[in-house]
Amino acid sequence: MRHWLPILCAFALFSVTGLTIAQEQGPNRDSGATVGRPKKPADDTSAPPAPDSDQPKIPSQFKKDPAVTGDLANFKSDVDMVTVDVAVVDNKGHFIPGIPKGNFRILEDNVPQQIRNVSMGEAPLTVALVIEFSNLYQRYWSAGWYQTLQLAWGFASTLKPEDYVAVVAYDLKTEILSDFTTDRAKTQEALSRLTMAGFSEANLFDAVTDTADRMSGIEGRKAILLIASGRDTLSKLTYDQCRKKLQESGVPIYAISLLQAMRTLMEARGSMGNIQEMDFLQADNEMRTFAKETGGAAYFPRFEGEYGGIFQQVHQALRNQYVITYAPSNKAHDGTYRKIKVQLVDPATNNPLPVRDEKGKPVKYEIVAKAGYKAPHEVE
Numbered sequence: 001m002r003h004w005l006p007i008l009c010a011f012a013l014f015s016v017t018g019l020t021i022a023q024e025q026g027p028n029r030d031s032g033a034t035v036g037r038p039k040k041p042a043d044d045t046s047a048p049p050a051p052d053s054d055q056p057k058i059p060s061q062f063k064k065d066p067a068v069t070g071d072l073a074n075f076k077s078d079v080d081m082v083t084v085d086v087a088v089v090d091n092k093g094h095f096i097p098g099i100p101k102g103n104f105r106i107l108e109d110n111v112p113q114q115i116r117n118v119s120m121g122e123a124p125l126t127v128a129l130v131i132e133f134s135n136l137y138q139r140y141w142s143a144g145w146y147q148t149l150q151l152a153w154g155f156a157s158t159l160k161p162e163d164y165v166a167v168v169a170y171d172l173k174t175e176i177l178s179d180f181t182t183d184r185a186k187t188q189e190a191l192s193r194l195t196m197a198g199f200s201e202a203n204l205f206d207a208v209t210d211t212a213d214r215m216s217g218i219e220g221r222k223a224i225l226l227i228a229s230g231r232d233t234l235s236k237l238t239y240d241q242c243r244k245k246l247q248e249s250g251v252p253i254y255a256i257s258l259l260q261a262m263r264t265l266m267e268a269r270g271s272m273g274n275i276q277e278m279d280f281l282q283a284d285n286e287m288r289t290f291a292k293e294t295g296g297a298a299y300f301p302r303f304e305g306e307y308g309g310i311f312q313q314v315h316q317a318l319r320n321q322y323v324i325t326y327a328p329s330n331k332a333h334d335g336t337y338r339k340i341k342v343q344l345v346d347p348a349t350n351n352p353l354p355v356r357d358e359k360g361k362p363v364k365y366e367i368v369a370k371a372g373y374k375a376p377h378e379v380e
Contacts (some may be wrong), residue, residue: 080331081116082108085221085252085295086322086342087368095320096355096365099344103353107341108328117325124162125221125318126180128211129155132204132228134171135197137259144229144259145194151227151256151307152191156184158311167191170207172199172234180218204228205235205242208290212249221318223296226255230283239286243293248337248374252296254314255287261302295370317368335377342369 084106088096101118131152137144152167159165167177167190178190208226215222235242246253263280266272284300291298297317299310330338344353344367355363 080327082326082328082340082373084324084326084340084342084369086324087295087317087320088322088344089317089366089368091364091366095316096363097320099322102347103344104322104324105343105345106324106326107343108330108338110339110341111329113326113328115324115326117323119323120321124160124164125223126164126215126218127159127222127318128166128168128180128215128224130168130170130208130211130224130226130228131194132171132202132207132258133169133194133197134200134202136200136202137229138194138197140196143262147258148227149191149194150304151258152194154307155225155311155314156187156191158315159184168207168211169194170203171197172201172203174203174207174210201233202229202231203235204230204232205237205239208253209237209242209245209249212246212251212253215251216249221321222251223314223318224251224253225314226253226287226290227258228255228287229258229280230255230287231279232283232286243289244337246290246294247371249294250370250373252294252318252370253290254296254317255291255298256310257284257287257298257300260300264302293371295368297368330375333376333378335375337372337374339372340370342367 086104088099090096097120101115104115104118106113106115129152131148132138133148138148139145156165161184162182164180164182165178165187166180167187169175169177177193178186181187208224211224215224232239237245263272267277284298288298290296297313299306299313301307301310324342328338344355344365345351346353355365357363
């Protein structure tokens with residue numbers, strides 16, 4: 001009977017998420033496929049709506065300000081007009097709305113820039129699910145395999161019908177299971193193929209940079225949801241090379257770490273060796289760095305009950321952001337990497353802007369934005 005328990009649990013999971021496993025075997029994985037967002041979305045009504053969430057309250061000093069209204073701007077890769085997605089969140093990860101245009105300041109290579117426009121709103125998402133699926137942690141019916149499916153199917157069930165999603169799995173190589181699509185049947189079929197892993201290697205650096213490179217030319221709100229242990233075993237790229245490429249791609253990474261509860265249990269029992277423990281700590285730091293420097297976030301859940309809150313925070317961060325557009329003072333098309341820093345200031349004093357809640361109490365906040373962009377290079 002216990003051999004059937006994981007099967008019943010897995011099917012119960014799929015029933016909860018509102019998704020069903022495709023019965024037919026899909027095509028073989030194609031590592032040479034090209035990821036590209038279709039121009040016209042397919043008709044789709046199968047995806048369940050995103051879960052309801054409490055709307056964050058607007059701090060009193062930001063109410064009724066018309067400077068942050070309007071449609072969401074698109075990302076532009078042209079160096080003559082730069083668009084930066086910015087999230088301002090409190091210490092609980094809640095988005096702070098209603099901040100006036102005049103309170104934002106952008107520095108490019110430490111030089112203040114002239115802001116053209118600030119807008120905010122919601123827009124369809126383009127999300128790539130990049131999933132570590134190696135035989136080391138995803139053995140059939142193992143805890144790692146089960147948690148991977150919970151996170152992947154769970155997040156897919158929160159997407160809106162107009163959202164694009166691709167599924168990419170990696171072990172020794174990166175393989176595209178489904179291209180960007182609004183057809184949830186294709187996403188279901190791709191996720192249903194996460195059964196038997198082929199290799200024990202996990203080439204994280206190669207997988208995430210390859211996906212970010214493919215997504216760098218896509219306009220609109222986009223992100224990579226990385227579901228992984230964070231360990232890299234045999235990538236062609238080094239950590240520093242991967243970090244640089246991710247900074248230049250402009251695609252935010254939201255990382256969810258696997259097996260945190262099991263690691264905690266092993267550490268408490270003293271059954272994890274010092275080298276293995278250091279490997280995992282390094283993996284956590286790398287995932288935090290990738291997320292922070294690309295304007296995303298990293299999560300390290302220990303309990304299944306945390307998953308819903310994580311999905312909600314990712315949606316809030318992506319759908320509710322300020323979009324700041326500015327013309328850089330450096331007009332050179334030299335292919336260099338330009339560092340960006342976003343600040344909130346009081347124009348009267350030029351000091352950091354204090355934020356208070358409805359009761360007048362100070363609110364600690366964090367500004368989440370990409371660390372920079374790569375200017376285009378013109379070949380003479």
